[in-house]
Amino acid sequence: MPDTYVILFAVLLAAAIATYFVPAGTFERETVDGVERVVPGTFSGADGSPAGFMDIFMALQEGMIQSAGMIFLVLFAGGAFEVVERSGAVKGGILRAVHLTRGKEFWLIAVVSTLFAIGGAVGVIANAVIPFVAIGVIIARALKLDAIVAVSITFGATFAGFNVGFLNPYTVGIAQSIADIPLFSGMALRMTAFVVIVGVTIAYTWRYAKKLLQDPSKSLMGVLDEGEENGGLKAPFTTRHKWLLGFVGACLAFFIYATIQFSWTINHMSAFFIVIGLGAGIIAGMDYNKLALTFLDGCQKLVYGALIIGVARAVLIVMENAKILDTAVHALSVPLQELTPVTAALGMFAANGVLNFLVPSGSGQAMIAMPILSPLADMVGITRQVAVQAYQFGDGFTNSIFPTSGPLMASLAVAGVPWIKWAKWMLPLMLIWVVIAVVMLSIGVVINWGPV
Template sequence: MTKFKVPHTLTLLFSMMVLAMIATWIVPQGFFDTQTLANGRTAVIPGTFTLVEERQYLTPWQLLTAIPRAFASAQDVIFFVMILGGVLSIARATGTVDALIGRLLERYGNKPQMLIFMVVFCFAMASSFIGTAGEYIPFVLILVALCKAMRLDAMTAVGMTVAGYGIGYGVSAFNPFTVIIAQQIADLPPMSGNWLRFAIFVPFVLIGFHHVWSYSKKVLANPEISMVKDLPCPLIGTETVAYPPLTWAHRLILASFVLTIGIVAYNIRANGWYLYELGAAFIAWGLFITVIGKVSADVAANKFIAGAMELTTTAMLIGVARGISLIMEDGQILHSLVHGMSTPLSYVGAEAAAVGMLVIQTLLNFFIPSGSGQAYVTMPLMVPVADLLEIPRQVAVLAYQFGDGFSNMIIPTNAVLMGIIGIAGIPYGHWFRFCLPLMLKLMLASSLVLVLAIIFGYGLDLQPAVA
């Protein structure tokens, strides 16, 4: 029997687009009425779901036209990734990355477990507090190079990055893009209930660390069991036999990188910056390091173009991934799926319904990969269900953030995830096999937390009065 082979990630994503189109022929088409909130965003109105009077069938031609439309819709992410690739290529030309890797190897070369824990913990902290996500993409190639030098593999580098990102979102203390929005919709005080999320932060981080480190130990003992041993390393041709010393110019470049990340993180929260502004900030950093690193203008231009070209595949994956949810929207089945999944919750007990909310939010994140977008679509429906079953609204918010955050690590419609694994040269099928056991562990742990939250009345002290 021929051994089954996972198809190329692009093939897999396009197949999902085809399945989404077929689903629009079968799934009942309908929609909720929406209302415009004070912040300008729209939210669905519970109890207003209506089936369309006449089904509209999407055609294969509309499937094909959805692809360029998806690229246009995801252009901010695509161009940010390509700009980032170009700027990081300039940074590599200054020798800073090699010097940093040499310095880190001196300190952590014999303690890879410490490096993995630090990355998972720090990335989880950043995602939890300020909602960082795409900002991790600049670190991927640095971590891949570092892992390679420590006899680990690219999967370890991506594993610690994505585990920190997903767990940070899942147990966020006050992520402004998810928790704050969901609590506003649920009529709860912003940032309320933080004591529980603080309490479970370290245990969930340890789950992620243990998963990545367990895999890494096996790779260290036997490189042949690496999940990516059959794949070319994205850093082929950049091997350094002797790492250069970390000069003051390198230190200044690294300090300016940290400063750039800090400026970006602050302005995301304070001034609503997003990918256009992020791209501009990294272009400014690229110009700065060109001067500090004494890279000629022509060399910098060639490095920038080469770095951007290396991420063409990643850009393609991001564009096609966006096409899946676009087909769902065009076929008017997105609200139907939400309605169909949420209705059965009203027929089960509180504990089962809380876990059911987690499962539904996890599944819906595939179709609505935007955390804030998912909150506006699902929370207006989950809140009445929670009230009906006497589930504290704080628990409904917790189920939402668990489902949205953890599934960010595995759904192929998440542009940030596709950008990270694309830069590291890891096909989605390989990543899925690595991440699925971690997802199951996190789902089991979060289900236990939700059940205990129901038993101990988490959030009852802030429950709004229901008419």
């Protein structure tokens, strides 16, 4: 598959070419409760100018400028989480949980999966789960299970949490910012969905693991040999580590409070991740040089993902400047307006799943999808909160099975699991996730799920 940047540049070129053929048009807009919304039924033609050669490349620069807040959010979050990960607190905490549940296979799988799911839901792990898959292999070897279980309790659990992303700055945070609704609003329903999806994932994994414990021949891969007395399961989990994880947890809890009480924005969150990184480094005992370099290393690891946001924004700038973005929204709204609000929401969910095959980046997809889904939601009679979650589900679920997902393919490579075998195991679980998503989105439409 072409690289994500290659795909996005091809989309940018296609958008530029479309400005010569797609008629320009605009909707009238009104401000409701401080949020600018499209007025349904007001689409009309407009004067637009096709994109020139330099306009394409100027859009890339402008995209980076307009997305600066979101780009730095991703970079600074990466820096903060790198400090936490380098401290050894995350690995130590996971392996401490493994030690406490030794001999209790279900609780071991449940505890480890829950930890990774929380990491995915708050954006702490996500793509960084790849090296942790090796820990999953060690755990699976200790339990005499197979490599599929190793991937499931690490990568699979992470993206079960990522599917909902109730406190994920890279997906829900960016999408809500674009949709102009309060950051991390709608938390109660998302956390309910998180509990259900993660619970189902743990039950599905345990059902398979229990079958292997009773009859190893039922494995799709062959069980792992216990090997070297589980030496890899040893890692310190000190009082310092406990204080560090407690500090990070308290910071994230305060951020939720601050977004509700003080209406914090993306910029506040970016700045707060610097505070988290500094505090975590000090608690970890890092000297000032090591702290600075570790934070910058974390930023560097996410440059690839951060700049995707600006490139994706460039596509929309080209369409906005030529006044064909509203034309695209109008074209999409015509068939959706014939549907009920519930089926329209499900259509958005399905469309985002397909889009993720081409743009397997949560933040990049948010930048492309949400400027279209937000006015579309206004027109078809659903809330923007529902549109955000339709995007999040469409992006999240397919990350666990599409071969265009880099973290998936890398995780499978670490564990030595062929994609075909993983897909055979994963497909039934993903279908269960889809049913849960359909129910949640339907409830969201019925209760007119808003910012609260």
